[in-house]
Amino acid sequence: MADQSSEEAARLHKFVDPVSYLSAFVSNGVRPDGRSCSTARNVTLNIGSISTANGSAMVKLGQTCVLAAVKMELSNPPLECPSRGYLVCNIDQSSSSLSEALSGPPTSEAQSLSQTLQDLLSRFVDCDDLILVESKLCWTVYVDVVCLCNSGNVWDACVLASTVALINTQVPAVNTDVELPLVSISSRRSLKLGTVPLAATFTIFKDKYCLLDPSREEELICDGTVSVIYFEDGGIAQITHAGKPLSSERLISMCKDGQTHTQTLYKLLNTVCT
Structure with missing residues (x-):
């Protein structure tokens, strides 16, 4: 009974104040679906x-x-x-x-x-x-x-x-x-x-958290978006940014996380397409 009540309270919190709801999770290094900020x-x-x-x-x-x-x-x-x-x-x-x-x-x-x-x-x-x-x-x-x-x-x-x-x-x-x-x-x-291009997209939440592969709920309350196009060798073809300016340190960190993610995608692609 207590578990059911807590689930209902969580759903209500998410509906009434989605920003506060997401903030409560990412401030502890996890997202509502269980992923870390840098996990797709x-x-x-x-x-x-x-x-x-x-x-x-x-x-x-x-x-x-x-x-x-x-x-x-x-x-x-x-x-x-x-x-x-x-x-x-x-x-x-x-x-x-x-x-x-x-x-x-x-x-x-x-x-x-x-x-x-x-x-x-x-x-x-x-x-x-x-x-x-x-x-x-x-x-x-x-x-x-x-x-x-x-x-x-x-x-x-x-x-x-x-x-x-x-x-x-x-x-x-x-x-x-x-x-x-x-x-x-x-x-x-x-x-x-x-050369095959692949994308890694992040949303910026509260000007602080960079969320790789955002859910639709995260997209709707984000402050900005960064999308990076990579080549298989890890090179960057282009970076698209919408929202407030980012520090070079944060952008570099996102690019590294995106590179790790797209390398996994390239391995999957090479397995499926050969």
């Missing part, structure tokens, strides 16, 4: 989830679930870059994944994430490799990412899922020696890709 949730990765796509992957970060699919279509190259193909990215945060999302046009958050993802993957996918006949024929690579459940840190899940889906992608051979190009599904090759 368990990651599950499945490839080839969609048989009708050229490549696909499903990622789960805790309860956050993201599905990425790659489809390839023949197109005319852009006039300004006749020797390059296209890469088009889209992230869909469906109404079932976010209680605050509404049906209809993409949310501003989804549009922003889509553009950021496209900017990142444009450095990963070799668009010169997508040309079939200069000025006449190329591949367009569509990367569609759907958030099936948002329990926090959708960005990291989107980066991992789309990256793995591109690694999983098989490009059909095309006979361009005939009047109408013929696509052969019996002969395929992999996309030409660069």
Whole structure:
């Protein structure tokens, strides 16, 4: 009976004052789900989830679930870059994944994430490799990412899922020696890709605590966000920061924690994709 009463009191505390609730935990070095500030949730990765796509992957970060699919279509190259193909990215945060999302046009958050993802993957996918006949024929690579459940840190899940889906992608051979190009599904090759990028995101709580791989509850009451993109060798490709200024010591500490986390992800990726 006492345990039930304490659980009800905890739920009430979380509902009435979520900031005080989280503060009571992290001040003791632990988060409500039992993780330390520098510990990420368990990651599950499945490839080839969609048989009708050229490549696909499903990622789960805790309860956050993201599905990425790659489809390839023949197109005319852009006039300004006749020797390059296209890469088009889209992230869909469906109404079932976010209680605050509404049906209809993409949310501003989804549009922003889509553009950021496209900017990142444009450095990963070799668009010169997508040309079939200069000025006449190329591949367009569509990367569609759907958030099936948002329990926090959708960005990291989107980066991992789309990256793995591109690694999983098989490009059909095309006979361009005939009047109408013929696509052969019996002969395929992999996309030409660069160094694999992975993300590690932190939320800043009370200008003091840096929480790796934040839950949705932590995101909603945070003071700022830092997202770091890493390469497999541990190098940092970019750092995105929103919120109040951070000291260099704190940023360095976060980058080290993020590096440790992404090295674990790279090991998982290499195991699943080989």
